[in-house]
Amino acid sequence: MSDFELPDRVNPYQLADKLSRLEGVIGAKRLKRLEEATAGIDESAQVSLGFDRDESGRRLISGHVTAIVNLQCQRCLQVYGSKLEGDFTLALVYNDEMAKALPAHLDALLLLPDALLDVADIVEEELLLSLPMHAMHPEGECRIETQFGTDEPTGSTGKAPNPFDVLKVLK
Numbered sequence: 001m002s003d004f005e006l007p008d009r010v011n012p013y014q015l016a017d018k019l020s021r022l023e024g025v026i027g028a029k030r031l032k033r034l035e036e037a038t039a040g041i042d043e044s045a046q047v048s049l050g051f052d053r054d055e056s057g058r059r060l061i062s063g064h065v066t067a068i069v070n071l072q073c074q075r076c077l078q079v080y081g082s083k084l085e086g087d088f089t090l091a092l093v094y095n096d097e098m099a100k101a102l103p104a105h106l107d108a109l110l111l112l113p114d115a116l117l118d119v120a121d122i123v124e125e126e127l128l129l130s131l132p133m134h135a136m137h138p139e140g141e142c143r144i145e146t147q148f149g150t151d152e153p154t155g156s157t158g159k160a161p162n163p164f165d166v167l168k169v170l171k
Helices: 012-017 031-036 096-098 119-129 162-171
Strands: 019-028 045-053 058-071 081-094 105-108
Touching: 012 045, 012 058, 012 081, 019 119, 031 119, 045 119, 058 119, 081 119, 096 105
Parallel strands: 081 105
Antiparallel strands: 019 045, 045 058, 058 081
16 A cells, blocks of 8 residues: 555545545544544554445445554553554435435435545544444453463362251251
């Protein structure tokens, strides 16, 4: 993927008509909400955006985003690096009726035909959606022990007393 910094704003309607593709990076300084939601962003987000039309003539934006962020583990409270990835397909619409008529597999992006799209906004939205519900180290890497053994006590080899034996006396 290219290290080309993607532009701040583009006209997605024109790009979809030209069947264009944008690949590059979005700098961490442009992803302020993601920085606030995490313990920091390690690198720029890698982005691949395709502007296209489907068989019904709808203008689409499909994309793949990747970023390395720091998250705070909810078990041990230590910070660890995590890779976020997301794929999306958005249909450009300019009113609510068009959005309601979309098939279930498409998400709507409400934008007027002459308006410019902030590229960092849609990238940041997808990365925020790909954050884990509970941030935790991968299995086996956390400092907190999460599985406890079922070791039997070694001192007693006999049978444990039954607490209901007391009731036998009451007969």
